[in-house]
Amino acid sequence: MSWIRDRLKASSKEASGASRAPKELPSTASQQIALDPSLMKRLRRALLRWHARVQRDVPWRQTRDPYRILVAEYMSQQTQLARVRAYYERFLRRFPDVWTLARASLDQVRKAWEGLGYYARARYLHEAARQIVREHGGRIPDDPARLSALPGCGPYTAAAIASLAFDRPVPVLDGNVRRVICRILALGEDPRRRAIEWELRAFVAALMAMGKNSKGGARAINQALMDLGALICRPRAPHCERCCWRFACRAWQLASPTAFPVKSAAPRRPHYEIAVGVIWRPPPALSSRSRRMQRDFESEVLIAQRREGGLLGGLWEFPGGKREPGESLRRCCAREIEEEVGLRVRVGRKLLTIRHAYSHFRITMHVFECWPLGGSPRALGCQKVRWVRCSHLSRYPFPAANRRIIEALREGDLCAKRR
Numbered sequence: 001m002s003w004i005r006d007r008l009k010a011s012s013k014e015a016s017g018a019s020r021a022p023k024e025l026p027s028t029a030s031q032q033i034a035l036d037p038s039l040m041k042r043l044r045r046a047l048l049r050w051h052a053r054v055q056r057d058v059p060w061r062q063t064r065d066p067y068r069i070l071v072a073e074y075m076s077q078q079t080q081l082a083r084v085r086a087y088y089e090r091f092l093r094r095f096p097d098v099w100t101l102a103r104a105s106l107d108q109v110r111k112a113w114e115g116l117g118y119y120a121r122a123r124y125l126h127e128a129a130r131q132i133v134r135e136h137g138g139r140i141p142d143d144p145a146r147l148s149a150l151p152g153c154g155p156y157t158a159a160a161i162a163s164l165a166f167d168r169p170v171p172v173l174d175g176n177v178r179r180v181i182c183r184i185l186a187l188g189e190d191p192r193r194r195a196i197e198w199e200l201r202a203f204v205a206a207l208m209a210m211g212k213n214s215k216g217g218a219r220a221i222n223q224a225l226m227d228l229g230a231l232i233c234r235p236r237a238p239h240c241e242r243c244c245w246r247f248a249c250r251a252w253q254l255a256s257p258t259a260f261p262v263k264s265a266a267p268r269r270p271h272y273e274i275a276v277g278v279i280w281r282p283p284p285a286l287s288s289r290s291r292r293m294q295r296d297f298e299s300e301v302l303i304a305q306r307r308e309g310g311l312l313g314g315l316w317e318f319p320g321g322k323r324e325p326g327e328s329l330r331r332c333c334a335r336e337i338e339e340e341v342g343l344r345v346r347v348g349r350k351l352l353t354i355r356h357a358y359s360h361f362r363i364t365m366h367v368f369e370c371w372p373l374g375g376s377p378r379a380l381g382c383q384k385v386r387w388v389r390c391s392h393l394s395r396y397p398f399p400a401a402n403r404r405i406i407e408a409l410r411e412g413d414l415c416a417k418r419r
Helices: 002-008 013-014 037-053 066-076 083-093 096-101 108-114 118-136 143-147 155-166 177-182 196-208 218-232 289-298 329-341 390-395 402-411
Strands: 271-279 302-303 320-322 345-357 362-372 384-389
Touching: 037 196, 037 218, 066 083, 066 118, 066 155, 083 108, 096 118, 096 302, 108 118, 143 155, 155 218, 177 196, 177 218, 196 218, 271 329, 271 345, 271 402, 302 329, 302 390, 320 329, 329 345, 329 362, 345 402, 362 402, 384 390, 390 402
Parallel strands: 271 362
Antiparallel strands: 271 320, 302 384, 345 362
16 A cells, blocks of 8 residues: 555654645555554654653553463453552452462452453453463463463453563554554554454564564563553544654544544444342241341342353342333333242332443343242242342342442341331
């Protein structure tokens, strides 16, 4: 593609004097980017010089401990850095090394993960720790291929661990890095396409190859690119005037940096109505027992553990489910409880309504107070069922929306006395 070749060979003077009038966005279909070695060396020097002055204060970027980096990369999957910060150090205090994590129960790991979301990652991280201990003697592999064999460790996570912990020369393409490269080359196609993915990797690999005999290895390049995207080449309102790569940026020359990267329109997220029940356990006849014990019995509620493998697998919740077309919320609550835990219940007043968003859909959860009409709960549509005192609910890992139910119960004193 001649315009890219010309641009990569352009001098700083020519770039700074170029016209910034918007132009038609280019396409890279079925083309190979010609990487000019002299310019790649210049880009590398400018990037590392800039990064030496400005680095993000990210805890797992300041360590070479493979275990700490592995935990951080699992946590960072589809999760923003600020959210990971709130859990990272706390998780490591609970599980300071791979051996401690491998010995822990899955419920303990889930509880430490509670609130971070994407709970399958907690199960995968736990399984990965056990596999590392069992197959690698507790030493985390440094090879991306062997890392990819760990549960939940996809190509990106494997590359990040290999590069950031062991300085292996593999490109780490997070959203920040993709955006930076798409803009500097003005790639006019969706970067998620396989062909474009290879072009992005080729660009990062070329940057790494320029430094075989100089300071700054693969780890330094990957971290600098991530920080350039996070601090300067931001999705909206990029700081182009402060960018160390402005002299070679095609998107800036086109006066349209925010037009890149090109993305396909995201599908609209569906919305579901959910009805769940806080099912109070009826107190037995306790003529010979104290009022205090009776009050403890009255404060027990039924919770169910979701099946492994699905959404929120292994977490505990208040029984319920999705409303069918034309069905009332109270009827939905009673039907779902019977299907899930085998109890017929009387549905009482509504306690609260909760709105919550997941990555691919949204829900409105209607929470009702319920009482059993007889029988014992069974795990029909779930993994386990359990009667639990409200004061003990905090011992179990719950999804975010269900934790709001617990908070409302506590604040409304419903866990101390059935109303």
